[in-house]
Amino acid sequence: MDASLDTLLQGSLAALSEANRLRRLRPWHWHNGTLHDANGRALIDASSNDYLGLSQHPLVKTRAAEWAVRHGAGAPASRLVTGTRDITLAVEEKLAAFKRCEAALLFSSGFQANATVIPALAGVGSDGTAIFSDELNHASMVHGCRAARVKTQVFRHGDLDHLDQLLCQQSGNPERKLILTESVFSMDGDRADLPALVQLAERHGAALYVDEAHATGVLGPEGRGLAAECRGVDVVMGTLGKAFGAFGAYIAGSRALIDYLVNRCPGFIYTTALPPAVLGAIDAALDLVPGMDPERARLAQNSQRLRDVLAQRNYDTLGSSTQIIPAVIGSEKDALAAAQRLEDAGVLAVAIRPPTVPEGTSRLRFALGSALDEASMQHLLMTVATHLPPHPLKAG
Ligand SMILES: Cc1ncc(COP(=O)(O)O)c(C=O)c1O
Structure with a gap:
């Protein structure tokens, strides 16, 4: 049995390798906040989601360590058993205030939140639910839709006319409607038009669920996310392992939403609570993030500088208007070769290939952080300008 399973697995891996889609884990080291490869060579990190550099911030690291020493290394149980501490509830209250919502609930990861909250919401009431999901939504949301086992319709990326059509076709049916979108799309770096989505949702009596994984801490007033700019989003999900430099995720919304999830969401109920060190890191990030407007402004400026250099080399940066470029x-092969060229020149910009992105759109995904100093930024721009050949499809 084992041997035949291994034979099948090896065959599958060989097929991935043949298609240039094989993924391998590589070890990285962070030393004094700088990324080094396995040979100890320092690289400019243009691929991490630590958008504000908070994973290396002294206050975040110190509070994580202090809370571990004071409260223990791990949580003793799931939240509904003995895993809820006063510090857990205090961090959730602070998160809710940050998101300007009535309540918030911590999750172990963003994947876990999307994969389990969506089916939990689809299961409420007796009329059933119809889901409408942007075609570029993250794999965790796709997973959540599949686990929900309800009718899911996929609308063309950012195409609200298409969404409107699909919603109209559904009108008259008893099912409740749930619209799913990211506020900043993880692979394209563009933004959803949340005010228009809110209007559309209201017109069709649909609920709106927004994944703010890449906006939390970076965009919106004081980094509160794009949903904080417009009223009417029913469910806000966000992650704490990206701009917050910590780990975990949250759902924010009404008190009823949070109380419902505490009772009905398996990915919350049947898992161990977040450990104190993580809670300490989140708590410190919550103190820091609102005051980081200068960092957010620098990040936005640097992102535009990189988009400009890429445009000069004829690269399509899709609709990017954020730190994800x-x-x-x-092709997979060309994307891998481009990443290798940059890496040889000291810049890490990882190649992203199908199935993470659609066929034929393999790409370098730059993800910038405000911790990149001006010298590193200049080196990055110069490396892109000199080591990435002009894009062949569009060149001259
Ligand atoms: C849009 C989006 N949602 C959810 C997740 C999952 O979050 P986590 O890394 O906390 O599991 C990611 C992670 O990359 C993401 O990009």
Whole structure:
């Protein structure tokens, strides 16, 4: 049995390798806040989601360590058993205030939140639910839709006319409607038009669920996310392992939403609570993030500088208007080769390939952080300008 399973697995891996889609884990070291490869070579990190550099911030690290020493290394149980501490509830209250919502609930990861909250919400009431999901939504939301086992319709990326059509076709049916979108799309770096989505949702009596994984801490007033700019989003999900430099995720919304999830969401109920060190890191990040407007402004400026250099080399950066900047290349092989060229020149910009992105759109995904100093930024721009050949499809 084992041997035949291994044979099948090896066959599958060989097929991935043949298609240039094989993924391998590589070890990285962070020393004094700088990324080093396995040979100890320092690289400019243009691929991490630590958008505000908070994973290396002294206050975040110190509070994580202090809370571990004071409260223990791990949580003793799931939240509904003995895993809820006063510090857990205090961090959730602070998160809710940050998101300007009535209540918030911590999750172990963003994947876990999307994969389990969506089916939990689809299961409420007796009329059933119809889900409408942007075609570029993250794999965790796709997973959540599949686990919900309800009718899911996928609308073209950011195409609200298409969404409107699908919602109209559904009108008259008893099912409740749930619209799913990211506020900043993880692979394209563009933004959803949340005010228009809110209007559309209201017109069709639909609920709106927004994944703010890449906006939390970076965009919106004081980094509160794009949903904080417009009223009417029913469910806000966000992660704490990206701009917050910590770990975990949250759902924010009404008191009823949070109380419902405490009772009905398996990914919350049947898992061990977040450990004190993580809670300490989140708590410190919550103190820091609102005051980081200068860092957010620098990040926005640097992102535009990189988009400009890529545009000069004819690269399509899709609709990016954020710190996530794709440079679309096309084939898996060419994307891998481009990443290797940059890495040889001291810049880490990881190649992203299908199935993470659609066929034929393999790309370098740059993800910038405000911790990149001016010298590193200049080196990054110069490396892109000199080591990435002009995009062949569009060149001259
Ligand atoms: C849009 C989006 N949602 C959810 C997640 C999952 O979050 P986590 O890394 O906390 O599991 C990610 C992670 O990359 C993401 O990009």
